[in-house]
Amino acid sequence: MTVTLADVAARARVSPATVSRVLNGNYPVAASTRERVLRAVDDLDYVLNGPASSLAAATSDLVGILVNDIADPFFGIMAGAAQTQIGGPGDGSGRAGGEKLAVICNTGGSPERELTYLTLLQRQRAAAVVLTGGAVEYPAHQAAMAAKLAKLADAGTRIVFCGRPPLPEGDALVAALAFDNRGGGRRLTEHLIALGHRRIGYVAGPPERTTTRHRLEGHREALRGAGLDTDPADEERLTVHGPYDRRSGYEATLEILRREPGVTAVVAANDTVALGACAAVRDQGLRIPQDISVAGFDDLPFSVDAVPALTTVRLPLFEAGARAGRLAMGKENPPPGGIATIAAELMIRGSTAPPRVG
Amino acid sequence: MTVTLADVAARARVSPATVSRVLNGNYPVAASTRERVLRAVDDLDYVLNGPASSLAAATSDLVGILVNDIADPFFGIMAGAAQTQIGGPGDGSGRAGGEKLAVICNTGGSPERELTYLTLLQRQRAAAVVLTGGAVEYPAHQAAMAAKLAKLADAGTRIVFCGRPPLPEGDALVAALAFDNRGGGRRLTEHLIALGHRRIGYVAGPPERTTTRHRLEGHREALRGAGLDTDPADEERLTVHGPYDRRSGYEATLEILRREPGVTAVVAANDTVALGACAAVRDQGLRIPQDISVAGFDDLPFSVDAVPALTTVRLPLFEAGARAGRLAMGKENPPPGGIATIAAELMIRGSTAPPRVG
DNA sequence: TCTCGTATAGAAAGCGCTTGCTACGGCTGT
DNA sequence: ACAGCCGTAGCAAGCGCTTTCTATACGAGA
Numbered sequence: 001m002t003v004t005l006a007d008v009a010a011r012a013r014v015s016p017a018t019v020s021r022v023l024n025g026n027y028p029v030a031a032s033t034r035e036r037v038l039r040a041v042d043d044l045d046y047v048l049n050g051p052a053s054s055l056a057a058a059t060s061d062l063v064g065i066l067v068n069d070i071a072d073p074f075f076g077i078m079a080g081a082a083q084t085q086i087g088g089p090g091d092g093s094g095r096a097g098g099e100k101l102a103v104i105c106n107t108g109g110s111p112e113r114e115l116t117y118l119t120l121l122q123r124q125r126a127a128a129v130v131l132t133g134g135a136v137e138y139p140a141h142q143a144a145m146a147a148k149l150a151k152l153a154d155a156g157t158r159i160v161f162c163g164r165p166p167l168p169e170g171d172a173l174v175a176a177l178a179f180d181n182r183g184g185g186r187r188l189t190e191h192l193i194a195l196g197h198r199r200i201g202y203v204a205g206p207p208e209r210t211t212t213r214h215r216l217e218g219h220r221e222a223l224r225g226a227g228l229d230t231d232p233a234d235e236e237r238l239t240v241h242g243p244y245d246r247r248s249g250y251e252a253t254l255e256i257l258r259r260e261p262g263v264t265a266v267v268a269a270n271d272t273v274a275l276g277a278c279a280a281v282r283d284q285g286l287r288i289p290q291d292i293s294v295a296g297f298d299d300l301p302f303s304v305d306a307v308p309a310l311t312t313v314r315l316p317l318f319e320a321g322a323r324a325g326r327l328a329m330g331k332e333n334p335p336p337g338g339i340a341t342i343a344a345e346l347m348i349r350g351s352t353a354p355p356r357v358g
Numbered sequence: 359m360t361v362t363l364a365d366v367a368a369r370a371r372v373s374p375a376t377v378s379r380v381l382n383g384n385y386p387v388a389a390s391t392r393e394r395v396l397r398a399v400d401d402l403d404y405v406l407n408g409p410a411s412s413l414a415a416a417t418s419d420l421v422g423i424l425v426n427d428i429a430d431p432f433f434g435i436m437a438g439a440a441q442t443q444i445g446g447p448g449d450g451s452g453r454a455g456g457e458k459l460a461v462i463c464n465t466g467g468s469p470e471r472e473l474t475y476l477t478l479l480q481r482q483r484a485a486a487v488v489l490t491g492g493a494v495e496y497p498a499h500q501a502a503m504a505a506k507l508a509k510l511a512d513a514g515t516r517i518v519f520c521g522r523p524p525l526p527e528g529d530a531l532v533a534a535l536a537f538d539n540r541g542g543g544r545r546l547t548e549h550l551i552a553l554g555h556r557r558i559g560y561v562a563g564p565p566e567r568t569t570t571r572h573r574l575e576g577h578r579e580a581l582r583g584a585g586l587d588t589d590p591a592d593e594e595r596l597t598v599h600g601p602y603d604r605r606s607g608y609e610a611t612l613e614i615l616r617r618e619p620g621v622t623a624v625v626a627a628n629d630t631v632a633l634g635a636c637a638a639v640r641d642q643g644l645r646i647p648q649d650i651s652v653a654g655f656d657d658l659p660f661s662v663d664a665v666p667a668l669t670t671v672r673l674p675l676f677e678a679g680a681r682a683g684r685l686a687m688g689k690e691n692p693p694p695g696g697i698a699t700i701a702a703e704l705m706i707r708g709s710t711a712p713p714r715v716g
Numbered sequence: 717t718c719t720c721g722t723a724t725a726g727a728a729a730g731c732g733c734t735t736g737c738t739a740c741g742g743c744t745g746t
Numbered sequence: 747a748c749a750g751c752c753g754t755a756g757c758a759a760g761c762g763c764t765t766t767c768t769a770t771a772c773g774a775g776a
Contacts, residue, residue: 002513004762015726020764027765030724045509050481051418052762054409055731062461070441070462071434080429083464101478103420104428104462106441120459123408151403155360246659275663282665301604305633307640307665362732373756378734385735388754410732413761 003046012040023048054125059156061100063328064121064129068109072244072272073300074317078132078162079104081321086128086329100127100329109206111141118148121157128158128174128328132321134211135164142167149173162324163315165210166339175327175334177320177342181211181297184313184344185218186225188295189267191311191346193226195354197265197293201256202239203249203277205269212241215269215297244269249276257284264292264355271296271303271312278306278351289353299347308350315344361404370398381406412483417514419458421686422479422487426467430602430630431658432675436490436520437462439679444486444687458485458687467564469499476506479515486516486532486686490679492569493522500525507531520682521673523568524697533685533692535678535700539569539655542671542702543576544583546653547625549669549704551584553712555623555651559614560597561607561635563627570599573627573655602627607634615642622650622713629654629661629670636664636709647711657705666708673702 009016014033021027022037029037040046054060063086067075083102103126105117114136121129129152135142146169149159153173161176192200202219205212220235240255242248249268253276256263266281268274274296281292288294288308296303299314320342326332367374372391379385380395387395398404412418421444425433441460461484463475472494479487487510493500504527507517511531519534550558560577563570578593598613600606607626611634614621624639626632632654639650646652646666654661657672678700684690 006762016763017727017765018725021725024764028724033724047477047480049413049483049762051409051412051483052731053764055407055413055733056762056764058731058764060409069438070428071431071438073429073431073434076429076431076434079462080427080464083428101461101482102463103459104437105460106438117459119405122405124459125407125409246663272659275660279663301630302633302660305604305637306663364732374733375735375757376755379755382734386753391754407732410761411734413731413763414733414735416734416761 002049003044004049005046008037008040008044008046011044012037058125060125060127062121062124062126063100063102064117064126065102065104066107066114066117066129066131067104068107068133069244070104070106073302074270074272074298075132077300077317078321078324081318082130082132082162082325082328085322085325085331102325109136109209111136111138115141115144115148118145118152122148122152122155125155126152126157128160130160130162130324130328131164132162132324133164134205134209135167136208137210137213138208142169158328158330160324160327162320163211163317163342165214173338175324176339177324177327177335178339179211179315179320179342180344181214182218182221184297184315184346185215185267186222187218187344187346188297188311188313189219189222190225191348192265192267192293192295192352193222193228195265195293195352197355198228199260199263199265200238201253201260201263201266203252203256203266203268203273204239204241205244205273207241212269219267238263242273244273246272246276246279249273250280251276253277253280254284257281265295265352266292267295269297271298271300271310274303274310274312274351275306278310289351290356293352293355295352304349306351311349311352312347313344314347316342361402362407363404366395366398366402366404369402370395416483418483418485420479420482420484421458421460422475422484423460423462424465424472424475424487424489425462426465426491427602428462428464431660432628432630432656433490435658435675436679436682439676440488440490440520440683440686443680443683443689460683467494467567469494469496473499473502473506476503476510480506480510480513483513484510484515486518488518488520488682488686489522490520490682491522492563492567493525494566495568495571496566500527516686516688518682518685520678521569521675521700523572531696533682534697535682535685535693536697537569537673537678537700538702539572540576540579542655542673542704543573543625544580545576545702545704546655546669546671547577547580548583549706550623550625550651550653550710551580551586553623553651553710555713556586557618557621557623558596559611559618559621559624561610561614561624561626561631562597562599563602563631565599570627577625596621600631602631604630604634604637607631608638609634611635611638612642615639623653623710624650625653627655629656629658629668632661632668632670632709633664636668647709648714651710651713653710662707664709669707669710670705671702672705674700 005016009019086102087100107113159173165178166176240252268277296310296312299312303310363374367377444460445458465471517531523536524534598610626635654668654670657670661668
């Protein structure tokens with residue numbers, strides 16, 4: 001059958017305990033013995049039994065990464081970056097120690113799935129969990145999450161948020177890296193206002209997500225700051241919610257254009273949505289940016305290649321993901337207070353311009 | 359400490375064996391007993407110890423999905439689709455049974471990492487492994503892979519290839535879903551030839567990958583079929599290799615334009631590369647498609663939004679990923695012979711047109 | 717030379733679960 | 747009325763590893 005520790009021990013003429021110690025490198029073993037053991041491991045092509053090891057040691061080398069949609073590069077980039085640090089192979093450290101397996105879990109944005117994945121990870125006694133992206137703000141779900149995370153935390157699992165604000169309830173997480181969605185949203189709209197736009201449509205994400213809310217709040221902050229659009233009904237009319245996908249951007253933009261033909265700019269909740277918005281604008285026979293300016297958020301890799309290149313807000317997704325990975329591995333100290341806000345940088349490109357006069 | 363099976367058993371006044379059986383639902387238990395146990399589980403907030411369970415049962419509920427680059431939607435889409443079927447939460451089946459945890463492993467395209475991840479999964483006694491995307495064709499690596507996969511297979515792990523041709527050595531895999539890269543590449547170039555193009559540049563991927571080779575072979579098949587470009591030196595001159603990213607597309611295209619100003623079309627190894635190619639063409643002051651036609655491969659979601667919309671070859675990534683997931687779960691029977699070729703469909707859009715006459 | 721650290725190796729007790737086998741009570745068949 | 751079953755439940759032996767505690771051998775200090 002499969003080779004066990006005992007087989008290796010027999011071949012190396014040592015006890016199983018010694019083999020285990022050689023493999024874990026956490027106990028002094030004479031060089032000659034070590035070598036004998038290593039050769040036996042090699043000869044027999046021995047592979048450690050993970051479950052057995054986890055059981056005995058009461059720890060596992062799994063790290064969970066929860067994402068809303070792995071097909072979306074927004075999450076793909078963060079997850080990939082985190083995995084970079086979490087190790088698996090090639091974390092630089094040659095071998096022992098940080099050799100963890102990153103598990104990327106696709107929640108599809110569903111609160112229940114998020115919870116279920118957390119249970120699955122708890123079951124596996126995961127070493128750490130990284131939660132990425134905006135959270136759903138239903139109170140019941142938030143409470144359930146807080147409870148679940150607390151349980152995970154005191155089972156020894158490290159909890160890291162990446163691009164997600166900390167939960168309202170004080171929780172036992174290692175760290176939260178929150179994107180400055182509000183600030184980014186504000187600066188983006190300020191840019192548009194500075195160009196001279198006055199009637200700006202907004203294609204928002206799903207209303208229940210923190211990301212959506214923060215970006216929208218930033219947008220409205222900018223409007224109010226400029227003394228525009230203080231009428232809530234007006235704001236409502238220029239805002240359309242939908243999922244974070246291209247199609248939603250397309251349809252919502254059509255809707256906005258229909259509701260308010262006077263808009264001179266459309267801000268999208270993210271770059272993918274912005275792409276849909278661009279398509280809609282074009283299909284209406286309008287030019288970007290001459291007739292309508294369009295802006296996105298995230299600065300995904302394809303945004304610079306849009307025609308015209310998309311004005312957007314750059315989020316350092318890779319860096320944030322990598323940092324989250326490091327925090328999850330305990331390779332880096334948490335920021336003071338456990339919370340760090342990650343700056344969002346305005347990227348002005350060709351898709352925004354002053355509105356046509358008249 | 360943490361709640362164990364024994365605690366639940368005590369509370370439900372049954373033996374641990376009974377609790378285990380209730381939880382696994384693989385043994386008759388009286389309804390009243392089951393209910394008592396379930397209540398105890400609930401009361402105590404019991405979560406099964408995964409490692410212990412895997413150890414005792416000699417199986418685990420992990421399924422590995424290997425991808426080259428999770429930040430690339432090409433892989434993100436397939437991985438997400440596979441995960442859909444693999445379950446985790448919400449595989450439809452309510453609860454017991456197919457509740458597996460999908461582990462997405464990012465190899466970064468590195469052969470060594472691929473192997474190391476396979477070892478990690480072997481260590482975890484994964485229930486199945488899905489390998490996506492093109493493979494590296496170094497003979498040593500292929501042999502190592504074949505050996506590793508064989509070992510996994512006879513440890514009971516199901517092996518599925520998705521978008522990857524089967525290994526040359528006969529192996530014990532459940533199934534291989536191979537994309538018709540060669541046929542797609544051929545049809546794409548045939549389309550260009552039919553439009554009247556005669557000198558066509560080709561921005562290829564890394565030379566050692568099967569995907570690269572097949573697409574390129576398809577391209578050349580088309581050229582030969584039309585009686586063009588039978589001179590190998592000429593072919594070389596019009597082909598530039600590079601990684602599958604935007605930057606490579608940009609630079610390679612510049613290089614091709616420099617080497618051979620007479621090209622009227624550029625075919626890119628995939629859509630991402632094509633985006634870079636478009637940027638390069640534009641930066642040279644040339645128009646797409648009037649001066650130069652550009653084509654991609656994969657039909658990623660953003661391709662239809664490029665301006666002009668990208669002519670490309672559609673690969674049913676989601677469907678293929680989902681099918682691979684089903685095969686991995688044993689929910690679907692393998693195709694006859696274990697190998698299925700997945701058709702690639704030519705998508706003609708605005709980025710290709712007849713060359714300028716003259 | 718004798719006693720003690722020090723360095724290294726082994727024995728053995730679990731870790732928490734699964735599962736083959738046994739036990740037991742009530743039904744059925746004759 | 748008795749043997750034989752069926753339907754349930756419990757017993758207990760592991761699964762393959764980690765780790766505490768103990769044992770041994772060696773060299774050093776007294």
